[in-house]
Amino acid sequence: MRVAAIDCGTNSVRLLIADIDGDVLRDVERRMEIVRLGQGVDRTGRLAPEALERTFTAMRGYAELIAKHGATAVRVVATSATRDAENRQEFVDGVRGIFGVEPEVVTGxxxxxxxxxxxxxxxxxxxxxxxxxxxxxxxxxxxxxxxxxxxxxxxxxxxxxxxxxxxxxxxxxxxxxxxxxxxxxxxxxxxxxxxxxxxxxxxxxxxxxxxxxxxxxxxxxxxxxxxxxxxxxxxxxxxxxxxxxxxxxxxxxxxxxxxxxxxxxxxxxxxxxxxxxxxxxxxxxxxxxxxxxxxxxxxxxxx
The missing domain is CATH 3.30.420.150 (Exopolyphosphatase. Domain 2)
Structure with a gap:
């Protein structure tokens, strides 16, 4: 089974496309972009517009790779910065538009x-x-x-x-x-x-x-x-x-x-x-x- 995982953290957004067979996971593609999504969140409580755009730009590239490699299941997980942000719905809407799946803002x-x-x-x-x-x-x-x-x-x-x-x-x-x-x-x-x-x-x-x-x-x-x-x-x-x-x-x-x-x-x-x-x-x-x-x-x- 070929899967795609996206981890959107405070500093970076990362992609793993992998083939999973039983207890074996084999990398197909592993990427990382520093986007600093959490820029200013500790101070303002909000995701900055420029930080969101940097993140969405990286994600659009990831969506192209997922389509190219034919991953059949995609999960997007967002962590600390997005948990803390008042305007996290802007992030959720943007991610859904790019990947066609709802990002999960997971608990700690x-x-x-x-x-x-x-x-x-x-x-x-x-x-x-x-x-x-x-x-x-x-x-x-x-x-x-x-x-x-x-x-x-x-x-x-x-x-x-x-x-x-x-x-x-x-x-x-x-x-x-x-x-x-x-x-x-x-x-x-x-x-x-x-x-x-x-x-x-x-x-x-x-x-x-x-x-x-x-x-x-x-x-x-x-x-x-x-x-x-x-x-x-x-x-x-x-x-x-x-x-x-x-x-x-x-x-x-x-x-x-x-x-x-x-x-x-x-x-x-x-x-x-x-x-x-x-x-x-x-x-x-x-x-x-x-x-x-x-x-x-x-x-x-x-x-």
Missing amino acids: AEEAALSFTGATKGLALTTPYLVVDIGGGSTEFVVGSDRVESALSVDIGCVRLTERHLKDAGDPPSVAALEAVVADIERALDRVTDEVPVERAHTLVGLAGTVTTVAGIALGLETYDPERIHHAIVSAEKVHEVTRRLVSMTHGERSEIPVMHPGRVDVIGAGGLILDRIVRRFAFPQVVVSEHDILDGIAWSVH
């Missing part, structure tokens, strides 16, 4: 479950897992073995924290601004500690662009290589080292990092701090990096 719990499925299907490490999906507007924490046992979505993400604290904080950002980011992260992790049994987890699995970018830097890659990054193991010390480098660099210096996508240059510092504080707070010795995430979970869900 649904997002967590899809991420868990995508990340852990076929993973054979010591369970339970703590799956952490660091997005643009939110971060999901999921504990489970072969299914979700506990999950929580908290409103810390690389775009949200950058807009809140780092946008006008200097280049590189001031110590005070970085401390404000960390304070927000720690408050969110207090909730995680109270509501999710993280202490049960044996293996930390990290997902999404922040984690894969930090892994690419830690591995010293000269080009972004998903095959090298997928299931790479990055030590806690390396996470701390890379994060320290990122928050002390200028925008120009970060843009020259070989594995850095241009759309992540301004938000990677906040994203790195989220990963760094998770590793510190919960004392994991390492993070297992997954290139498979909510997008794969969406694909499995329409099978």
Whole structure:
């Protein structure tokens, strides 16, 4: 069966066209565009017209690919930025017009479950897992073995924290601004500690662009290589080292990092701090990096 999955997050919109046969998922096409749909949502509570147009432009290209490859089932999932927006109906109407299906603005719990499925299907490490999906507007924490046992979505993400604290904080950002980011992260992790049994987890699995970018830097890659990054193991010390480098660099210096996508240059510092504080707070010795995430979970869900 050939399926198409679209994940519309706060920072990026992604497409996976895949063939699913039993327990095997084979990529036909995997695409990602940085559209910054969540631009200003934390401040205004609304999706900006220019952000919507960037997103719809990327989606029109995806619709052409879906038609070209003949996918028979399509599911569009939208997450944090769209959940938070007063004018999300504009987004819903635009997506329906492009793909002919209703986009699903999923809850944090649904997002967590899809991420868990995508990340852990076929993973054979010591369970339970703590799956952490660091997005643009939110971060999901999921504990489970072969299914979700506990999950929580908290409103810390690389775009949200950058807009809140780092946008006008200097280049590189001031110590005070970085401390404000960390304070927000720690408050969110207090909730995680109270509501999710993280202490049960044996293996930390990290997902999404922040984690894969930090892994690419830690591995010293000269080009972004998903095959090298997928299931790479990055030590806690390396996470701390890379994060320290990122928050002390200028925008120009970060843009020259070989594995850095241009759309992540301004938000990677906040994203790195989220990963760094998770590793510190919960004392994991390492993070297992997954290139498979909510997008794969969406694909499995329409099978």
